[in-house]
Amino acid sequence: MIVLASDYVGFKIVEFLGGCREPVDFVGLDPGDRGGFNSAIERATLSRWPAAAVLAPADLERADVLERLAGSRPRLGILAWWPSILKGRILSIPSGGWLNLHPGFLPHNRGKNPNFWCLVDGTPCGVSLHYADPGVDTGDVVAQERLEVSWEDTGETAYLKARDLMVDLFVKRFDDVLAGRLPRLPQRGATGSAHRSGQMEEASRIDLDRSCTARELFNIIRARMFPPHPTAFFNDRGRTYSVQIVIKRAGDGGAGPAKRRTGEADE
Secondary structure (H helix, E strand, O other), X not given: OEEEEOHXXXXXXXXXXXXXXXXXXXXXXXXXXXXXXXXXXXXXXXHHOOOOEEEOHHHHHOHHHHHHHXXXXXXXXXXXXXXXXXXXXXXXXXXXXXXXXXXXXXXXXXXXXXXXXXXXXXXXXXXXXXXXXXXXXXXXEEEEEEOOOOOOOOHHHHHHHHHHHHHHHHHHHHHHHHHOOOOOEOOOOOOOOEEOOOHHHHHOEOOOOOOOOHHHHHHHHHHOOOOOOOXXXXXXXXXXXXXXXXXXXEOOOXXXXXXXXXXXXXX
C-alpha cells in the first residue's frame, strides 16, 4: 500500500494503519508540511514498518521512484488530505486505485475550501471517500457522511468537524474498502459544485452597495472566520475593514429578546 499523508489527517490515518494487518510500503510527505506533521508521520511510519520508504516531496516526480512504486505492485493508494491532484503515471500505479479523503459532501463542493462554501452556498456539509481520477474530486464515491452544522458554526468549526469526521469515516469503512464491499457510485452527470482556491477571496468581499439578505451576509462573515486567516472584509473611502460576527443561540449566553416575567404588565 502507498499512503500520501498530510497534516493531522495524514498522521491519524498512518497511525490507524499501523494497527492493521495490511502493510504500508511507501509513505509520501506533504511538500508544504501543513500543520507541521511530517516528522510525526515519518516516526509513526518507521515505528510500525521499519522497511518502508518515506518519500520526500520531490521523490514523487522522479522516474526511478515511480519504477520502485510500480515494481512493488501496490494494492491500494491512499490520499490522506493530500494537497495536490495526482497526474500522469502515478495515478495508475495502485491496482485498486487511489482512495481520496475529501472534506466535502460530493458532488457538492469539489476542490478547495468546502468548509467555507457549504456555509456560504447552503449546500450539504460532510465528508466523502472517493477514488481519484484525472479530474478534481470527480471520481467514484464509495462512502459519505453528512455533517450537521448550526448558526453557531464558523469556517473554523466546520473545518475541524469535517477533519475529525473524515478520519472516523475512513476508520469505519477501511475493511469494507479492502474487501471490495462498497459500491462505487459515479459522479458523472451529477449536479454539484466546484471551487478554486482564488474564488474564496472575492466571495469574502462585502459590497456595501449591493442588496443581499441577512442570511447571505451572516453566512459570508461566519464562513470566513478561521483565525489566523483573513476574515470577510469591505472597502470604504479607500480603507479596508475586517468583519466578524458572534452568533449564539438565545438562552445559551447569547443576546435575544428578554423573556417576560410573570405578572409583568405592558407599558
